[in-house]
Amino acid sequence: MTAAAERTHDSTIEADVLAVAREQVLERGVGLSQEQVLAVLRLADDRFEDLLALAHEVRMRWCGPEVEVEGIISLKTGGCPEDCHFCSQSGRFPTPVRSAWLDIPGLVEAARQTALTGATEFCIVAAVRGPDARLLSQVRDGIKAIRESGNDIQIACSLGMLTQEQVDELVGMGVHRYNHNLETARSHFPNVVTTHSWEERWDTLRMVREAGMEVCSGGILGMGESEEQRAEFAVQLAELDPHEVPMNFLIPQPGTPYEDYVPIEGREALKLVAAFRLALPRTMLRFAGGRELTLGDLGAEQGMLGGINAIIVGNYLTNLGRPAQRDLDMLADLKMPIKALSDSL
Amino acid sequence: MFCVHCGRPDAEGEHPGCRGARAALEPPRFCPECARRMVVQITPVGWSARCSRHGETTSAVPTG
Numbered sequence: 404m405t406a407a408a409e410r411t412h413d414s415t416i417e418a419d420v421l422a423v424a425r426e427q428v429l430e431r432g433v434g435l436s437q438e439q440v441l442a443v444l445r446l447a448d449d450r451f452e453d454l455l456a457l458a459h460e461v462r463m464r465w466c467g468p469e470v471e472v473e474g475i476i477s478l479k480t481g482g483c484p485e486d487c488h489f490c491s492q493s494g495r496f497p498t499p500v501r502s503a504w505l506d507i508p509g510l511v512e513a514a515r516q517t518a519l520t521g522a523t524e525f526c527i528v529a530a531v532r533g534p535d536a537r538l539l540s541q542v543r544d545g546i547k548a549i550r551e552s553g554n555d556i557q558i559a560c561s562l563g564m565l566t567q568e569q570v571d572e573l574v575g576m577g578v579h580r581y582n583h584n585l586e587t588a589r590s591h592f593p594n595v596v597t598t599h600s601w602e603e604r605w606d607t608l609r610m611v612r613e614a615g616m617e618v619c620s621g622g623i624l625g626m627g628e629s630e631e632q633r634a635e636f637a638v639q640l641a642e643l644d645p646h647e648v649p650m651n652f653l654i655p656q657p658g659t660p661y662e663d664y665v666p667i668e669g670r671e672a673l674k675l676v677a678a679f680r681l682a683l684p685r686t687m688l689r690f691a692g693g694r695e696l697t698l699g700d701l702g703a704e705q706g707m708l709g710g711i712n713a714i715i716v717g718n719y720l721t722n723l724g725r726p727a728q729r730d731l732d733m734l735a736d737l738k739m740p741i742k743a744l745s746d747s748l
Numbered sequence: 749m750f751c752v753h754c755g756r757p758d759a760e761g762e763h764p765g766c767r768g769a770r771a772a773l774e775p776p777r778f779c780p781e782c783a784r785r786m787v788v789q790i791t792p793v794g795w796s797a798r799c800s801r802h803g804e805t806t807s808a809v810p811t812g
Contacts, residue, residue, distance in 0.1 A: 474792040499755070499777035503787045513791045520792070654770060657754070666770075696769055717792035722773045727793065 420446065421453055424681050429461050434641045434682045440634035443678040451670065458677035458710035465684040469742040470734055471647075471713040473524035473559075473689070474517030474727075477720040478505050478545070479538060483530040485563075485598045487586070489623055491656035491721050492530035498658030500721055510545040511552050518556045520716050520727045523744045525549075526559040526582060528720055532599065533564040539572060546576050555744065559619065564603055570610045580617035580646065583607050588636035591628045608643060617646035621691070624675055625653035625667040633675060637682040647713065648686050650676060652693030654722055666693070669702040673709050680710030689713035695725050703730075707737055750783040752776030757783075776805070 420435075420442040427433050435443065446454055482494045482502035491498040505513070510527070517525045527545065529538055539562075546558055560573060561582035573581065585604055586592065592601040604620075612618050620643060622636060640648055652672050655664045667675075672694075680688055690711050694703055707714075716727035734741060749758045753766035755778035765771065775788050779799035786797040794807040 476791060477789070480789070499753075499785055501785050501787045503789050505789060509789065509791070516791060516793045654773065657765065695773060718790045718795070720790065721788075723775060723790065723795070724773075 421450060421457055424457060424461075428681050428684050429457065429464055432465055432684050434638075434684055435678075437634045437638040440637045440678050440682050441631060443681060444630050444633060444674060446674070451674065454677045455673060455705065455709035458680040459708050461680055461684050462688070462710050462712050466687065466712045468739055469712070470707070470739045471524060471687060471689070471742045472520060472522040472730075472734075473526060473713065473715050474513070474520060474522045474717055475526040475528055475561075475715055475720060476505065476510065476513040476517075477503075477530070478510060478527050478541060479503075479529035479531060480505075480720070481530060483532070485532050485596065487596045488660040489586075489595065489626055489653055489656065490530075491659055493659070496658050496660070498656060504541075507541075507545055507548050511548050511554075514549045514554050514556060514558075515552065517717070518554050521731065521741050522716060523557055523742055524559055524580070525556045526561055526580075528561040528582075529563070530720075531563045533566070534562040534569060538562065539569065542573075542578075543576050546578070550577075557744070559617075561619075564599065564607045565610060567610055570607075570614045570616070574614050574616060578616060580619050581608075581611040582619040582647075582649070583611070584622045584649065584651075585620050585636070585639065585643070586622040587626055587628055588632040589639055590635060591626070591632045595626055605643070608645070618643065619647040619649065620645045621647070621649035621651065621689070623651040623653050623693070624672070625664065625693075625697075626661060627664065634678070637679050640679070640686075641682050644686075646687060647689055648679065648683060649689045649691035649715070650679065650711075651691040652697040654693045654696055656721075667697050669698045672697045673702060673705055676706050676710045687713045689715065691715050692719045692722060692724075700725075700729070700733075704733055704737065707733065707739065749780050750778055752778050752780050754778065755783040755785070775807075 480503040481492045481500045491500045559580035589601045775795040781802045788797045796806045798804040
């Protein structure tokens with residue numbers, strides 16, 4: 404039976420789901436099915452520690468102890484024509500974010516700051532539906548300038564939906580990974596975004612993979628999705644089989660339709676991290692935006708011991724993070740080595 | 749003086765959304781001198797905020 408078939412033909416859901424996961428995920432590396440993820444999310448509170456411990460074992464077994472560290476920068480901020488309801492950069496909502504473009508020296512400096520943290524990844528992000536010629540030209544010039552500065556950090560991009568020609572251009576620029584989040588479960592997506600479809604996002608990711616770039620796709624939890632839709636999302640990501648899944652927790656942004664949403668509680672977030680790890684045993688699972696608000700310092704450590712094996716350090720696109728050094732100290736305390744650039748090349 | 753998070757006068761009302769944990773993760777968005785929306789650029793270790801009337805301010809020390 405193939406792994407995919409195994410996901411959908413599971414008769415052991417009613418057994419103890421952690422015992423099943425130990426055999427299925429930890430021993431054989433087969434991710435949990437949607438029903439099994441849902442069972443994990445519904446585990447009683449007294450199984451919480453066992454769940455995190457198992458997720459950590461799975462991460463260590465299938466991914467190893469290293470942690471990939473990444474910094475991100477907004478190349479083009481605000482003024483986006485799309486209506487992603489969580490986003491303060493949409494031009495459709497009365498948010499306080501004003502449009503801004505980062506110049507090339509600023510981009511080079513941000514890449515330098517990121518490399519100084521020990522990060523091996525630098526992701527260039529733009530708030531757009533998809534890149535136009537001006538944006539691609541800026542990205543091309545920026546990457547060239549970063550390389551000419553002697554910085555060999557790996558460069559990822561997140562520029563919205565792409566055409567095949569644009570995918571090929573990015574490959575030609577040396578972009579090794581492309582981020583395009585599916586954001587949420589397919590069934591919930593129309594409640595979050597109405598200006599484009601989940602399927603359009605999927606199409607971009609398919610082209611990215613076929614062109615040989617690493618696929619990075621995750622989403623935001625806490626956008627009004629149900630528990631069932633969280634399980635659905637985990638399994639849809641597993642079907643995509645991305646190299647990396649960034650896990651964000653909603654920070655309600657003033658002026659957006661979600662400004663009054665209540666952030667996910669820490670324990671719930673950690674349960675989600677563990678459940679996603681059990682659905683995606685071999686995937687890089689990255690702590691991204693919202694962890695400071697949702698988890699705090701202690702929760703971040705628990706997440707690192709509960710399935711996470713990558714982090715964004717420092718600030719985000721429109722929100723501040725905790726100081727990068729605090730994360731680096733945390734990794735040192737946990738004796739988790741930072742993935743070296745030489746391992747990535 | 750004006751609130752850098754919502755642009756209303758500092759002394760006006762409670763500003764409950766501007767004092768909590770979420771606001772601590774926000775760079776200034778409004779000029780404290782004139783309440784104009786500022787152009788803000790966040791970098792991995794800091795931020796800069798530019799008011800068209802009162803110029804640029806930056807994070808005093810890198811936040812990273």
